[in-house]
Amino acid sequence: MSFGRILRGVLLALVALFFLFPLVWVALMSFMTNADILRSPPSIVFTPTLENYAALIAGELSTNVGALKIDYMQNLLNSLILSACSVVLSLLLGVPAAYAFARFKFRLGENMAFTMLSFRFAPPLLVLLPLQLYFQDLGLSDTYVGLIWVYQLITLPLILWIVRGYFEDISEDIENAYRLDGHSWLRTFLKIAVPLARPGIAAAALLAFIFAWNNFIFALILGSSSIQPVTVGALAFITASGINYGQIAAALVLSILPTLALALYAQRYLVEGLSLGAVKG
Amino acid sequence: MATITANTAPRTRRRAGPGLLPYLLSLPALLVTIGILIPFATAVYYSLQRYNLAFPAGRRMIWLDNFVALFSDGRFWGTIQVSLTYTVLTVGVQLLLGLGIALLLVRRTLVNDLMSVLLILPLMVAPAIASLMWKLMTNPNFGILSYFANSLGFTDFRWASDPSTAMFTVVLVDTWVYTPFIAILLLAGLRALPRQPFEAAELDGVPRSFVFFRITLPMLLPYILTASLFRMLDSIQQFDIVYAMTQGGPGDRLMLFQVRAYLEAFTFTNIGRSAAILMVLWAITFALSNIFIKQWLRLRARAHGRA
Amino acid sequence: MAFLDIAGIGKSFGKAQILDGLDLQVEKGEFVVVFGPSGAGKTVLLRLIAGILQPEAGDIRIGGASILGQGPEQRDVGMAFQNFALYPHLPAFENIASPLRGRRTAEAEIRRRVREVAELLRIGHVLDHLPKQL
Numbered sequence: 001m002s003f004g005r006i007l008r009g010v011l012l013a014l015v016a017l018f019f020l021f022p023l024v025w026v027a028l029m030s031f032m033t034n035a036d037i038l039r040s041p042p043s044i045v046f047t048p049t050l051e052n053y054a055a056l057i058a059g060e061l062s063t064n065v066g067a068l069k070i071d072y073m074q075n076l077l078n079s080l081i082l083s084a085c086s087v088v089l090s091l092l093l094g095v096p097a098a099y100a101f102a103r104f105k106f107r108l109g110e111n112m113a114f115t116m117l118s119f120r121f122a123p124p125l126l127v128l129l130p131l132q133l134y135f136q137d138l139g140l141s142d143t144y145v146g147l148i149w150v151y152q153l154i155t156l157p158l159i160l161w162i163v164r165g166y167f168e169d170i171s172e173d174i175e176n177a178y179r180l181d182g183h184s185w186l187r188t189f190l191k192i193a194v195p196l197a198r199p200g201i202a203a204a205a206l207l208a209f210i211f212a213w214n215n216f217i218f219a220l221i222l223g224s225s226s227i228q229p230v231t232v233g234a235l236a237f238i239t240a241s242g243i244n245y246g247q248i249a250a251a252l253v254l255s256i257l258p259t260l261a262l263a264l265y266a267q268r269y270l271v272e273g274l275s276l277g278a279v280k281g
Numbered sequence: 282m283a284t285i286t287a288n289t290a291p292r293t294r295r296r297a298g299p300g301l302l303p304y305l306l307s308l309p310a311l312l313v314t315i316g317i318l319i320p321f322a323t324a325v326y327y328s329l330q331r332y333n334l335a336f337p338a339g340r341r342m343i344w345l346d347n348f349v350a351l352f353s354d355g356r357f358w359g360t361i362q363v364s365l366t367y368t369v370l371t372v373g374v375q376l377l378l379g380l381g382i383a384l385l386l387v388r389r390t391l392v393n394d395l396m397s398v399l400l401i402l403p404l405m406v407a408p409a410i411a412s413l414m415w416k417l418m419t420n421p422n423f424g425i426l427s428y429f430a431n432s433l434g435f436t437d438f439r440w441a442s443d444p445s446t447a448m449f450t451v452v453l454v455d456t457w458v459y460t461p462f463i464a465i466l467l468l469a470g471l472r473a474l475p476r477q478p479f480e481a482a483e484l485d486g487v488p489r490s491f492v493f494f495r496i497t498l499p500m501l502l503p504y505i506l507t508a509s510l511f512r513m514l515d516s517i518q519q520f521d522i523v524y525a526m527t528q529g530g531p532g533d534r535l536m537l538f539q540v541r542a543y544l545e546a547f548t549f550t551n552i553g554r555s556a557a558i559l560m561v562l563w564a565i566t567f568a569l570s571n572i573f574i575k576q577w578l579r580l581r582a583r584a585h586g587r588a
Numbered sequence: 589m590a591f592l593d594i595a596g597i598g599k600s601f602g603k604a605q606i607l608d609g610l611d612l613q614v615e616k617g618e619f620v621v622v623f624g625p626s627g628a629g630k631t632v633l634l635r636l637i638a639g640i641l642q643p644e645a646g647d648i649r650i651g652g653a654s655i656l657g658q659g660p661e662q663r664d665v666g667m668a669f670q671n672f673a674l675y676p677h678l679p680a681f682e683n684i685a686s687p688l689r690g691r692r693t694a695e696a697e698i699r700r701r702v703r704e705v706a707e708l709l710r711i712g713h714v715l716d717h718l719p720k721q722l
Binding site: 018119123 | 385422460
């Protein structure tokens with residue numbers, strides 16, 4: 001065992017410790033009673049309990065000042081609805097547009113791509129501030145539809161950016177051959193282009209879902225309590241007084257479980273999407 | 282019998298072009314683009330006004346007065362300084378750490394591949410949630426990190442509640458969330474590097490440090506630049522992490538651009554000033570992203586020219 | 589009147605004028621070879637006939653009628669590509685059947701004709717394989 005290898009092992013262990021410890025610790029906390037959490041010195045040995053999760057799911061929390069009704073499950077549902085619908089809408093809008101950008105060189109296309117790209121990096125509050133005032137006038141303040149439309153700012157550029165690259169990688173002659181066989185451009189798009197770009201579309205959809213789920217500022221400004229996703233809901237949860245710390249931990253775990261599960265399940269797509277989107281273009 | 286002749290006068294003129302189809306296909310995306318431009322124009326408009334929701338009667342155009350007021354305000358310069366500090370610290374630390382991790386994981390062993398997968402996880406956590414997680418861990422009463430700090434002799438280390446350690450705390454959270462992004466990117470870059478230069482260097486007996494600094498790093502430069510620009514743009518406009526942790530406090534210690542703008546708009550209802558702050562931030566991010574996009578377009582053109 | 593009548597075709601890419609005032613007449617049943625150095629415009633000419641590219645000047649007629657307004661799927665033209673252009677995600681059967689489907693041929697008829705061709709080429713036993721497995 002050379003010194004180099006030992007050093008490498010130690011460094012790797014430290015890295016693993018730094019990045020994984022918080023996840024493990026908060027997960028452990030979610031199974032502790034408040035008494036166990038407040039015990040000093042803190043102990044790894046404890047009898048686990050499911051009461052925190054049970055309380056969250058039931059929607060009723062026992063605190064120092066009595067029972068408190070908080071509907072965290074609604075927040076989870078909101079996250080799911082907002083993220084899934086945003087991604088679906090972005091796919092419907094973005095995949096054909098990405099195809100147009102990839103196959104046709106038209107002036108407006110380059111300008112549009114440039115604009116969308118530059119707004120990807122713009123401060124969201126710049127757009128959200130006026131939008132919030134508009135939404136109140138338009139009556140969109142408390143609706144899923146309003147937020148889903150605004151979420152397109154996050155999901156649509158991502159889909160366009162990644163899927164265009166995949167369409168460009170498909171040899172045009174395959175599509176030409178199919179058209180010469182007698183099929184219209186629509187059939188060619190649906191039966192040849194889209195199936196061949198499927199890995200890219202999947203990667204883009206996955207990334208878009210995760211970004212939408214993790215979004216905070218959009219929902220903070222434009223959402224009201226009935227449609228708030230978990231990111232905002234968790235903050236409200238913590239600031240409400242007298243909440244049991246184990247329940248807070250459980251709430252946090254529930255909020256990150258979907259994205260963590262998705263990441264583990266589809267990590268290859270994810271890495272490809274991340275590095276491709278950032279480097280290849 | 283086939284006959285072929287050339288260079289006779291053309292008989293008909295036809296215009297080449299893809300027709301309406303591309304415009305139809307991208308129409309919905311175009312609508313979204315317009316949908317962004319309208320609020321943007323409105324924000325520009327607001328920044329030129331004295332506009333406070335609490336005093337609707339006093340609303341009027343004051344053109345650049347908001348900006349003049351900002352740049353003569355010490356607190357605004359404080360915001361600029363805080364934002365720059367945050368950006369430099371996060372990008373610097375994350376680049377070094379990310380590069381180190383990528384180098385550790387570059388060989389494809391079972392352990393390394395497993396680590397690569399596990400390392401993605403912090404990146405998948407919402408930054409706001411990550412802040413809340415670290416807030417729990419640094420709680421003075423039961424936080425595990427407070428306990429560790431105490432045992433190491435740092436009694437009364439107050440993490441985000443203390444003005445002298447607040448910046449350290451949020452930079453720590455940011456590093457926890459975003460270093461994996463840089464590590465993944467640089468790892469992909471390292472694996473994509475051509476083998477010949479390294480094999481040649483090995484044959485020639487070139488020392489490892491030379492190989493690293495004069496061969497590896499220069500070839501990794503595009504990836505490093507990409508990663509840096511991405512992170513710089515994210516950090517200078519950071520909101521989620523800071524807001525979830527302290528809402529900008531203690532005092533003004535963590536008043537980054539967007540946090541300040543948020544408070545101006547939603548606590549002090551000063552829409553005009555908030556919009557002005559955002560315009561300054563936008564100018565910075567626009568300049569930075571332009572550099573990035575130009576580079577990226579040039580790389581694309583080169584790749585396609587070759588293809 | 590030639591069956592395939594190409595008259596005064598012009599096509600440029602950017603600054604390069606690839607074809608300029610080209611005429612070509614081909615009779616029905618005739619077998620024509622077009623050859624020339626790399627870059628002469630042979631592939632461009634074929635793509636113009638197929639409808640993959642549009643000319644900037646001139647006309648292309650088949651059987652007397654101009655086909656310039658028609659897309660590739662409407663022209664009664666077939667083309668074999670230099671890089672094969674097989675459909676990688678479809679089995680061999682579908683690759684062969686594609687033009688028949690383009691004409692909305694009946695399912696039974698498609699099956700019969702594909703089998704016929706496959707037997708001729710002795711690939712009847714791998715019709716369900718993907719191109720990369722052949």
